[in-house]
Amino acid sequence: MVLKNFFNKTKCEKKIAEESVNLEVIPSHIAIIMDGNGRWAKKRAMPRIAGHHEGMKTVRKIARVADDLGVKVLTLYAFSTENWKRPKSEIEFLMSLPEKFLNDFLPEIMERNIRVQMIGEKEGLPEHTKKALNKALEKTKNNTGLILNFAMNYGSRAEIVNAIKKMMIDVQEGTLNFDSITEETMNQYLMTSHLPEPDLLIRTSGEVRLSNFMLWQLAYTEFWFTDTLWPDFNEETFLEAIQAYQKRNRRYGGLKGEEMY
Numbered sequence: 356m357v358l359k360n361f362f363n364k365t366k367c368e369k370k371i372a373e374e375s376v377n378l379e380v381i382p383s384h385i386a387i388i389m390d391g392n393g394r395w396a397k398k399r400a401m402p403r404i405a406g407h408h409e410g411m412k413t414v415r416k417i418a419r420v421a422d423d424l425g426v427k428v429l430t431l432y433a434f435s436t437e438n439w440k441r442p443k444s445e446i447e448f449l450m451s452l453p454e455k456f457l458n459d460f461l462p463e464i465m466e467r468n469i470r471v472q473m474i475g476e477k478e479g480l481p482e483h484t485k486k487a488l489n490k491a492l493e494k495t496k497n498n499t500g501l502i503l504n505f506a507m508n509y510g511s512r513a514e515i516v517n518a519i520k521k522m523m524i525d526v527q528e529g530t531l532n533f534d535s536i537t538e539e540t541m542n543q544y545l546m547t548s549h550l551p552e553p554d555l556l557i558r559t560s561g562e563v564r565l566s567n568f569m570l571w572q573l574a575y576t577e578f579w580f581t582d583t584l585w586p587d588f589n590e591e592t593f594l595e596a597i598q599a600y601q602k603r604n605r606r607y608g609g610l611k612g613e614e615m616y
């Protein structure tokens with residue numbers, strides 16, 4: 356495994372040297388609810404958008420360390436369908452972040468062989484945001500490394516309803532047999548059909564809710580919560596989450612599937 360830059364970060368080095376993180380048992384798919392950007396800004400008497408901007412820097416940091424560790428899929432909840440209720444000026448700023456992020460980071464994304472993908476309703480996004488996203492999806496589509504998957508204008512219940520509607524159309528058209536519908540059929544109709552289920556869900560900032568995020572896909576996922584605000588989240592906190600995941604897996608290691616839940 357090629358571990359780049361992040362080995363220089365001494366505290367991570369320590370965790371790895373102590374073998375408290377096992378580099379052989381890294382979760383394949385990590386999903387993150389990146390919460391606490393507004394609170395981070397408020398604490399500093401800064402506008403909320405300053406927190407979002409700082410949060411974007413954390414995205415870059417965590418994408419790098421996930422890539423270095425050999426994570427296969429990193430799904431980040433960047434914008435929920437609920438987020439449209441926020442003030443217009445804040446939404447406008449948020450919708451400029453994909454462009455900003457990709458302008459700065461796309462060369463490194465290419466260098467690292469990272470593939471950018473998204474889940475959510477792309478059609479609901481402003482034209483300029485869609486354009487930046489499409490460019491990144493297209494440019495990175497043949498990359499074979501980490502899948503950096505952004506949930507944008509995403510809501511899990513809407514995703515499930517859409518999946519059911521598509522299934523019903525296919526049943527009506529005769530391309531799907533009603534009696535052969537299983538859980539696996541449902542998987543195939545969700546936006547995550549091409550991805551493994553998340554092994555680990557992280558939510559920052561002390562909130563302990565799913566907020567309409569990947570409800571179907573998280574059925575067997577390990578959850579890890581931290582009080583750390585997203586802009587303060589770093590390589591070390593990320594390793595802490597992975598470490599917790601590994602500890603739990605070791606505990607369940609001896610049991611048969613049915614006893615694990």
Ligand code: V07
Pocket residue numbers: 389392407408410411414432433434449450452453454456457471487488491505507585
């Ligand atoms: C956003 C920064 C992270 C904290 C959460 C809210 C604010 C990166 C992106 C992004 C999205 C798509 C893409 C490349 C980058 C992003 C939004 C908000 C809407 F292809 N950060 N970030 N998008 N925040």
